[in-house]
Amino acid sequence: MKYLIKSCGVLLLLLSAPAVYAEDQAVGRETYVFDKAHTNIMWFVSHIGYSDSMGQFMDYQGRIILDHDQPEQSSVKITLDTASIMTGQPEFDKHLRSADFFDVEKYPAAHFESTRVTVTGKDRATVDGLFTLLGKSRPLSLDVRFNKRGMDIEKNTPRAGFSARATVKRSLWGMKKYLGFVGDNVKIRIEAEALVTP
Numbered sequence: 724m725k726y727l728i729k730s731c732g733v734l735l736l737l738l739s740a741p742a743v744y745a746e747d748q749a750v751g752r753e754t755y756v757f758d759k760a761h762t763n764i765m766w767f768v769s770h771i772g773y774s775d776s777m778g779q780f781m782d783y784q785g786r787i788i789l790d791h792d793q794p795e796q797s798s799v800k801i802t803l804d805t806a807s808i809m810t811g812q813p814e815f816d817k818h819l820r821s822a823d824f825f826d827v828e829k830y831p832a833a834h835f836e837s838t839r840v841t842v843t844g845k846d847r848a849t850v851d852g853l854f855t856l857l858g859k860s861r862p863l864s865l866d867v868r869f870n871k872r873g874m875d876i877e878k879n880t881p882r883a884g885f886s887a888r889a890t891v892k893r894s895l896w897g898m899k900k901y902l903g904f905v906g907d908n909v910k911i912r913i914e915a916e917a918l919v920t921p
Contacts, residue, residue: 751792755883755917757785757801762915764803768893769906776905778819782807787917789883795840799850803833823900830857846870850887856896865889865913880919887913 764783767775785801806827808819820827837852846869854863870884889911894902 752788752790752796753881753919755787755789755881756920757783757787758882758916758918759783761884762917763913764915765912767910767912769908771904775910776810776815778808778810778816780804780807781809786920787883787885794842794848797840797848798837799852800836801834803835805831805833824898826857835863854891854896857898859896861895863889863891865911875918878918880921882916882918885913885915885917887911887915 763779765777765779767777770776780803782804783801785799788796788798790796805825806820808816808825808827810816810819819825822829825833834855835852837850839851841849841851843849848867848869850865850867852863852865853860865887866889868886870886872881872883874880875882891909891911892907893899893909894907
């Protein structure tokens with residue numbers, strides 16, 4: 724009986740999804756929040772040329788405004804908790820949080836806020852903005868691919884997925900420690916999913 728009730732509920736969601744999707748499309752503009760269970764904000768940096776070390780930020784807050792009719796009017800804003808940096812190596816994480824790198828006690832957050840969106844192709848765009856780290860704000864450009872939009876059946880709200888790439892020089896934000904050993908160029912990779920807010 725429980726299985727039957729659950730199956731009927733899923734069926735109702737499936738039947739209602741097209742109507743909700745059409746209504747959202749008619750609106751044209753949606754506000755999303757990141758789904759942390761399906762989002763990874765990762766970085767890669769060379770370790771003396773032997774390999775690329777990898778880490779990610781586990782805690783962050785942000786929103787995406789997606790304009791389907793005028794994509795160039797879309798925007799993104801995110802705040803990273805720098806103390807949430809994680810590599811899987813506790814001692815390395817502790818060092819990254821120190822004044823040698825992210826200095827999390829003095830600068831507990833990093834921010835990115837878009838200033839311009841330029842459509843560059845089918846489902847692709849360049850998102851320019853200001854990235855603030857260690858108290859310095861400098862331009863940062865993300866190469867973004869829009870992967871998919873659809874209805875989340877369980878939550879009954881639109882879900883969207885994005886992939887983004889960028890390369891930054893950490894020294895431009897004043898992070899210059901160990902440049903002879905740890906690379907200056909940091910590759911950023913973001914795999915994100917987001918849900919429309921109620």
